[in-house]
Every structure is written in C-alpha cells, then in structure tokens.
Amino acid sequence: MKLMINGVWRGDVDPTPELEAQRMIHTGSFRDRITSDGSSGFAAEPGRYHLYVSHACPFSHRITVVHAMKRLEGTIGLSVAHAIWDTPDGWRFGETDLSTPDHGGNGFTRLHEAYRVSQSDYTGKILVPVLWDRTSRRIVNNESLEICLMLNQAFDEVGGDSRVDLYPAALCSEIDLLGSRINRSLATGVYEVAAASNQAEYDRAVSELFGFLDECEAALADDRCFLFGERTTLADVLIFTPLVRFDAVYNPLFRASKKRLVDYPRLTALVKRIHDLPGVAATVRLDHILTHYYDGDWAVANRRGIVPHMHAVSWITSGPGA
Ligand SMILES: N[C@@H](CCC(=O)N[C@@H](CS)C(=O)NCC(=O)O)C(=O)O
Known part of the structure; x- marks a missing residue:
C-alpha cells in the first residue's frame, strides 16, 4: 500500500492494521484559508497560489470546475498529475499526454514532495487536490470543498469573476x-x-x-x-x-x-x-x-x-x- 510515514514516502509498504486505518482517512489535514484581506496569513494575490489536481479524481474536478467558472486561469496556476496513480511514485508530474510538468515553480515530479516540503514529519495519504502557496512554499489546504469556497470568493478583487457566486x-x-x-x-x-x-x-x-x-x-x-x-x-x-x-x-x-x-x-x-x-x-x-x-x-x-x-x-x- 502507499503512504507517507514520518515524511518518508512508502510506495509499497506492507499493510498493518494501523497503516490500513491511516489509508482509510481521506480528509485533508492541511486546513488553512486564503482570504481577500489576508487576515488568515494567506492573502489572495494573483500568481501566488497553485493547484495540483488530477483530472481523473472527482474531488479535484470540483476545483477545476470552480476555477473555470470563476475564470481564474490567469490568477491561479494549475498542474495535472498523471492519470495512472498506481505506480511506485503515486501521483506524478511530467510532460506527457496525460499529465503536465509542475508549473508551480517547485520542480516537483511527484506530489509527495509537496507534502514533505510542507511538513517534514507528515504521515498519511498523498491526496489530490492540493492548494499550494508559492510564497511560503507549503500546502495551504487539501480539502476540496474548502478550496472551492476560497476560489469562489477570496479572489474576486484580484482576477476572479465576481459576477459568478456559487455560494450566495x-x-x-x-x-x-x-x-x-x-x-x-x-x-x-x-x-x-x-x-x-x-x-x-x-x-x-x-x-x-x-x-x-x-x-x-x-x-x-x-x-x-x-x-x-x-x-x-x-x-x-x-x-x-x-x-x-x-x-x-x-x-x-x-x-x-x-x-x-x-x-x-x-x-x-x-x-x-x-x-x-x-x-x-x-x-x-x-x-x-x-x-x-x-x-x-x-x-x-x-x-x-x-x-x-x-x-x-x-x-x-x-x-x-x-
Ligand atoms: N477529502 C478529500 C478527498 C480527496 C481524495 O480522496 N483524493 C484521492 C483521489 S480521488 C487521492 O488522492 N487518493 C490517493 C490515495 O488514496 O492515496 C477532498 O475532498 O479533497
């Protein structure tokens, strides 16, 4: 099974009951917020944030739909992990028909690198989607619903289409x-x-x-x-x-x-x-x-x-x- 344990990526670790329990957890553990006024420590700024997604994943797909509807393509960049996840590296980036390179400026070839850079002792699954901060070089949030709400509202003064409000x-x-x-x-x-x-x-x-x-x-x-x-x-x-x-x-x-x-x-x-x-x-x-x-x-x-x-x-x- 695949898991990161204390900051070390394990692409094929033998299952134990504890590790299997970890693999059942789908909830994101990075839960910071971007706000328009920056009061959360993460201010909405054009070009500062980046999304790591998979076009296969229905939770990432929520983000790409909101990103498109809010016309945020010039404000928040996006990199697409390869559709095949079941490899020793898990989610990967690169120039192929089914993936993009890391456009977030980090040179990541595998998503688990983003998790380790964000938290050196991270234990858990390496999940898409990820909202990344290029300034502090860490994951802001990896819970799709919360990312959708941020994209819907926080970027309206810096490029988001304020005529579209999905959460009135x-x-x-x-x-x-x-x-x-x-x-x-x-x-x-x-x-x-x-x-x-x-x-x-x-x-x-x-x-x-x-x-x-x-x-x-x-x-x-x-x-x-x-x-x-x-x-x-x-x-x-x-x-x-x-x-x-x-x-x-x-x-x-x-x-x-x-x-x-x-x-x-x-x-x-x-x-x-x-x-x-x-x-x-x-x-x-x-x-x-x-x-x-x-x-x-x-x-x-x-x-x-x-x-x-x-x-x-x-x-x-x-x-x-x-
Ligand atoms: N709670 C997460 C769930 C995300 C999720 O389950 N992502 C799956 C892809 S659809 C994943 O990355 N799985 C990797 C793994 O299981 O190791 C959200 O809604 O953002």
Missing part, C-alpha cells in the same frame, strides 16, 4: 445541507459500493446511493434548471463530478449497477446543463477518467460472491416463476 449568502445553509448529502450518499457513497466486502455492506451502500438519486430525480420534477432553481450553485458542481463519471465508471466498474444515469432523465438533463455552462466541458477529461479507473483493481478478488443489483431489463425475469 441567502442559500449557504441549504447548500451546506444538500452538499453534505451529495458527499455522503453519492461522492463517497459510490466508493462504499465499490469497497463493500460482503453482500450486506453492498446492499446497504447501494440502497443509500440509489435512494438519494431517486430523491434528486423526484425533486427535479418541478422543471427547475439547477438544484436551487435558475441559478447555478456549488451544489450543482458537487453533484456534477460524480454523475459525469457514473455510466462510464461507477455503474460498470464499481457495481453501482442498479440503474444508470441515463435511467434518470431529469438528472441526466441537469448534468448536461451543467456541462454546457461556460468553461465546464473542457474540465471533463474522459481520457484521464477511463485510464485512471480502469487501471485499478477495485478489490475485485474481495468481491467474490457479492451479487450486483442490476437495472431492470424487460425481457429478463429474475427466476423461476417470476
């Missing part, structure tokens, strides 16, 4: 509420479907995931354009990045197979509308997504005996007499 004051608490459902039931919920190690776990995860999608489909019955009506919000970004991967990856590979996205006409239309917003289509890199996910084993061996829930096919019956 009047809707903050509703966005938070729906955002946490999207995160739990869909964005991370779909990984629980993939990681289920027995039928009961799988059934529970599938029921949580598709129960949520059914609810969203029903809520869209009033013909609203986006989740909160006519305006696009952060909630749309959060639902977009897992759903855009659904039929290519999660349904066939993760065995989230009870339904496809296209079986939900209103959710499909929502995803298309978000996709057609200015700048968004270019953030969807199916080449990175397919290469990344189909390189993983997704615990196939451990899934033996788990029978998937399948979407209904009218001419197949489920058994004798059915």
Whole structure:
C-alpha cells in the first residue's frame, strides 16, 4: 500500500492494521484559508497560489470546475498529475499526454514532495487536490470543498469573476445541507459500493446511493434548471463530478449497477446543463477518467460472491416463476 510515514514516502509498504486505518482517512489535514484581506496569513494575490489536481479524481474536478467558472486561469496556476496513480511514485508530474510538468515553480515530479516540503514529519495519504502557496512554499489546504469556497470568493478583487457566486449568502445553509448529502450518499457513497466486502455492506451502500438519486430525480420534477432553481450553485458542481463519471465508471466498474444515469432523465438533463455552462466541458477529461479507473483493481478478488443489483431489463425475469 502507499503512504507517507514520518515524511518518508512508502510506495509499497506492507499493510498493518494501523497503516490500513491511516489509508482509510481521506480528509485533508492541511486546513488553512486564503482570504481577500489576508487576515488568515494567506492573502489572495494573483500568481501566488497553485493547484495540483488530477483530472481523473472527482474531488479535484470540483476545483477545476470552480476555477473555470470563476475564470481564474490567469490568477491561479494549475498542474495535472498523471492519470495512472498506481505506480511506485503515486501521483506524478511530467510532460506527457496525460499529465503536465509542475508549473508551480517547485520542480516537483511527484506530489509527495509537496507534502514533505510542507511538513517534514507528515504521515498519511498523498491526496489530490492540493492548494499550494508559492510564497511560503507549503500546502495551504487539501480539502476540496474548502478550496472551492476560497476560489469562489477570496479572489474576486484580484482576477476572479465576481459576477459568478456559487455560494450566495441567502442559500449557504441549504447548500451546506444538500452538499453534505451529495458527499455522503453519492461522492463517497459510490466508493462504499465499490469497497463493500460482503453482500450486506453492498446492499446497504447501494440502497443509500440509489435512494438519494431517486430523491434528486423526484425533486427535479418541478422543471427547475439547477438544484436551487435558475441559478447555478456549488451544489450543482458537487453533484456534477460524480454523475459525469457514473455510466462510464461507477455503474460498470464499481457495481453501482442498479440503474444508470441515463435511467434518470431529469438528472441526466441537469448534468448536461451543467456541462454546457461556460468553461465546464473542457474540465471533463474522459481520457484521464477511463485510464485512471480502469487501471485499478477495485478489490475485485474481495468481491467474490457479492451479487450486483442490476437495472431492470424487460425481457429478463429474475427466476423461476417470476
Ligand atoms: N477529502 C478529500 C478527498 C480527496 C481524495 O480522496 N483524493 C484521492 C483521489 S480521488 C487521492 O488522492 N487518493 C490517493 C490515495 O488514496 O492515496 C477532498 O475532498 O479533497
């Protein structure tokens, strides 16, 4: 397994219960904030910050969508890690068809270097996305939701498009509420479907995931354009990045197979509308997504005996007499 332990990158360390517990932690441990007035110690300045992302990763994808919608390309630079993560080096940079070199001015060829420079005794996973400060040479934040909120607001006076506000004051608490459902039931919920190690776990995860999608489909019955009506919000970004991967990856590979996205006409239309917003289509890199996910084993061996829930096919019956 891959982990950094006390500042030392271990690309293939033997699992122990403690290390396995570390690998279960997906929450970012760098949690500083950039503010427009600099009161947090990190002032929003053009050219000062840099993003390290993967186009395959749905959490990084939140950031690239907000970065594009806020037209921050001239204000905050971006480097793309190679789509194939399962190498002795983990996330890597370089000039290839599926990655960029480190444009952040550090000459990093592997993302774990950024973690070690930031904290010399860091222990944990080497996660994308990362928001990097070129001035203090350290990671500011590696939690996608918090990075989205900073990009949405802190840079408005230094290049961000202030006409786009994905987190309007009047809707903050509703966005938070729906955002946490999207995160739990869909964005991370779909990984629980993939990681289920027995039928009961799988059934529970599938029921949580598709129960949520059914609810969203029903809520869209009033013909609203986006989740909160006519305006696009952060909630749309959060639902977009897992759903855009659904039929290519999660349904066939993760065995989230009870339904496809296209079986939900209103959710499909929502995803298309978000996709057609200015700048968004270019953030969807199916080449990175397919290469990344189909390189993983997704615990196939451990899934033996788990029978998937399948979407209904009218001419197949489920058994004798059915
Ligand atoms: N809490 C994080 C989750 C990020 C995350 O899970 N990133 C995955 C890629 S999708 C990763 O970098 N995994 C590397 C690893 O598991 O070692 C966020 O939302 O920013």
